[in-house]
Amino acid sequence: MCQFKQSRKLVVSNAEGVHARAATLIAKLLRKFQAKVELVKGAERVEAGDVLQVLSLGAACGEELLAEAWGPDAPAALEALGRLFDQQFEDEVARQFGLVAGERQDVEAEPPTG
Amino acid sequence: MKQLRGIAVSPGVAIGEALVMDTEGFRIPRRFVARDAVESERERFRAAIGAAGREIEENRDLVSRELGEKYGAIFEAHLEILRHSRLREDVEEMITQRHYSPEYAVSRTLRRYAQVFRNLRSHYLSERAADIFDIEKRLLRHLLGRRREGLAQLTSPVLVLAHDLMPSEAANLDRRFVRGIVTEVGGPGSHTAIVAEALEIPAVLGTGPFLTEVSGGETVIIDGDQGLVVLHPDEETLARYQHEAEEHRCLAARLEQLRDLPAETKEGERIKLLANIEFPEEVEHCLARGADGVGLYRTEFLYLGAKTEPDEEVHYQAYCQVVRTMGGRPVVIRTFDLGADKVPHLPQPEDQRNPFLGLRSIRLALRNVPMFRTQLRAILRASTLGQVKILFPLISTLLELRQAKLVLADVMEDLEEHGVEFDRQIEVGIMVEVPSAVMMIDRFVEECDFLSIGTNDLTQYTLAVDRSNKDVIPLYNPTDPAVLKLIAMTVEAARRRPIPVNLCGQMSGNPAYTMLLLGLGLRQLSVPPAAIPEIKRVCRSVRVADCRQVAERAMAMENARDIELFLRGELRRHVPEFGA
Structure with a gap:
């Protein structure tokens, strides 16, 4: 399977930046995938699945992050991540990914239709 | 660092x-754990994570139900940090590799992150530090259990x-x-x-x-x-x-050797070094340092350490302990010197805008006569055990002094009627700390047995500076020429009468000022016990004649800074050991 690094540019477009809720959603989302994902901002590189590390990036509105992923489902992981960012971590998106509080987490994420 | x-x-x-x-x-109770406890400490940490996690889930569910999911989201974040971030790994590693206690490891790890967050430019993100402390508190609560030490x-x-x-x-x-x-x-x-x-x-x-x-x-x-x-x-x-x-x-060891030597100048003039104390327990220090007596027993802590007004027995026991331990050496007990705000069992004054100028100390005592009487009774009763003197603080007018003495006379009569023994000749003095007292000092010396110059407050009132106010602290200078003039006036008035006078403010414990004070005519200084050896050292290294010259030159200067520099120079000259 493809083990090369996949990458994708992410733009932070919500006003509060990658805040606690956002970082939590990212971590939960990535647990559904096998890929190892890292986020890069300038000289800093952190594990995207660790909310403390992601928060410490201090990614603010308007800033760009680079997501790098390794593993069989890397492209899918990046795609999902990209959508999360594009939709500004809206509740609706989170719900579609089954990331909202209280919902069972062991169901595979269904890509939203339309 | x-x-x-x-x-x-x-x-x-x-x-x-x-x-x-x-x-x-x-x-945090301790930093390290024993090697053979590492396993069980790790377990304890895991259990705390589990318990804290369940607690957060409960909070999350509750809040989500009551207010909506968006509000429960912050708990999700905490849960995420607790269960899925590196926190766990980092802490467990600290416990295993470095034998840190779980409490210390948790605190250290989380505070490091909190620091990182605080330094982030985004205001929102830097506020997340508060979340970190919240998690820390929660974990510590589970680790420490009910044992909040x-x-x-x-x-x-x-x-x-x-x-x-x-x-x-x-x-x-x-x-x-x-x-x-x-x-x-x-x-x-x-x-x-x-x-x-x-x-x-x-x-x-x-x-x-x-x-x-x-x-x-x-x-x-x-x-x-x-x-x-x-x-x-x-x-x-x-x-x-x-x-x-x-x-x-x-x-300190070198100075210790001075303990049994008298505080005598080179010409053999004896200086009395007394001690300022706050607690009865300190008398041991006094004796260990060779104090000639207690020049100021600040009785405030009898009121501060207690939930209710201390009764006569509490006062009496404390005073007895001090008087007995000091043998026949003089013990000067200062009456209540607090504001009502520090004493919960008194009605709070309505106006507290200027506490230093307000209803406190002797004024408060004169308005709460029963409380005042209680203290005076205890002092009088203790006076049979040694040489006790009474000191009234913050006296600003002759009337105030006379009022205080009236209460004292009344208490004495009362004790006499009941056949309780006390020293009828007990000496009474005033703290000279209000400028008005200095201006009227010629009248005051006729109505007191001794004087005690309180330079801490005297400096405040004279220069109109609040020494607890960070903004004006540079203006607070006990060596200001105005203050020195007032000290000189007081010492001179006492000398003429004559009655004894000592200086008990912080100034007295600073070796840089000793020559000045001796030169102004003071022969009694009341200092913190720890300072006695140093001051003694200065006394023994100088001649009064030199001190007079130092005082003369200092009094001719115009500002505190020049005077300070001059005095430090003189100290270095006469006692090279204290140079710096």
């Missing part, structure tokens, strides 16, 4: 483990770091184990400062916020000479301070 600047209120250097008091009074149950030497200490906490510090104090607020003259001096431990106050940057158990250096605090000291700094602490010890 981080260095903080604060106000030096008690001299010396302390190096040791921090005991950090947060707003809930939490502290306050300052009472100490078992090893610590340096206490807190936002502030309540007067009752300061009063009840365990002197066996507290080796230094740092508080974010406060200044000289605060109860914390007074207690630190009494305990003879280094203290730095008013550093501003810093508590979140240090964890309990970490090494901290307190430099009570320079007013510095060092967090996470590097090797070099640690070595430097250890060296300094060693030098302090050597100097």
Whole structure:
């Protein structure tokens, strides 16, 4: 399977930046995938699945992050991540990914239709 | 490594483990665990994570139900941090590899992150530091269980770091184990400062916020000479301070040798060195240092350390202890000198805008005569055991003094009627600390048996400077020529009468001022016990004639700064050991 690094540019477009809720959603989302994902901002590189590390990036509105992923489902992981960012971590998106509080987490994420 | 600047209120250097008091009074009990306890400590940590996690889930569900999911989201984040971030790994590694206690490891790890967050430019993100502290608190609560140890149950030497200490906490510090104090607020003259001096431990106050940057158990250096605090000291700094602490010890040992020698100038003129004390327990220090008596027993802590007004027996026991221990040496007991705000069992005054100029001290005592009488009764009863004198504080007019003496006379009559013994000839004096008293000093000396110059407050009132106000502290100078003039006037008036006069403010304990004070004519100084050896050393190294010259030159100068520099120079000349 493809083990090369996949990458994708992410733009932070919500006003509060990658805040606690956002970082939590990212971590939960990535647990559904096998890929190892890292986020890069300038000289800093952190594990995207660790909310403390992601928060410490201090990614603010308007800033760009680079997501790098390794593993069989890397492209899918990046795609999902990209959508999360594009939709500004809206509740609706989170719900579609089954990331909202209280919902069972062991169901595979269904890509939203339309 | 981080260095903080604060106000030096008690001299010396302390190096040791921090005991950090947060707003809930939490502290980390210990830093390391035994090797064979590592496994069980790790288990304990995992259990705490589990319990904390369940608790957060409950909170999340509750809040989500009541207010909606969006509000429950923050708990999701906490849960995420708790269960899925590196927190767990990092802490477990600290326990396993470095044998840190789970409490210390948790605190250290989380505070490091909190620091990172605080430094982020985004305002929102930097506020997330609060979340980190919240998680820390929760975990610590689960790790420590119900055992919230306050300052009472100490078992090893610590340096206490807190936002502030309540007067009752300061009063009840365990002197066996507290080796230094740092508080974010406060200044000289605060109860914390007074207690630190009494305990003879280094203290730095008013550093501003810093508590979140240090964890309990970490090494901290307190430099009570320079007013510095060092967090996470590097090797070099640690070595430097250890060296300094060693030098302090050597100097102290040398001065110790002076203990049984009299405080005599080179011409053989005897200077009486008395001690200022706050607690009865300090008399041991007094004797150990060779004090000639107690020049000022500040009775405030009888009121501060208690929840209700101390009754006559409480006063009596304390005074007895001091008088008995001092043998036949004089003990000057100063009556109540507090404001109502520090004494919960008194009605709070409505107007507290200018506490230093308000209803406090002798004024408050004269308005609460039963309380005043209780103290006077106890002092009189204790006067049969030795040489006791009464000192009235903050006297500003002759009328005030006469009123106070009337109450005293009344109490004496009362005791006589009931056949209770006391010293009928007991000497009565006033604290000279209000400028009006100095202006009328010729009249006052006719109605007092002795005078005690309180330069702390005298300087405040004369220069109109609040010495607890950080903004104007540079203006507070006891060597201001105006203050020196007032001291000179008082000493002269006492000399003419003659009645004894001593100086009991902080000035008296500073060796740089000794020659000046002797030169102005003072032959009695009341100082913190720890300062006695130093002042004695100066006395024994100088001649009165030289002191007079120093005083003359100082009095001719125009500003405090020049006078300070001059006096330090003179100290260096006459006592090279104290140069710096």
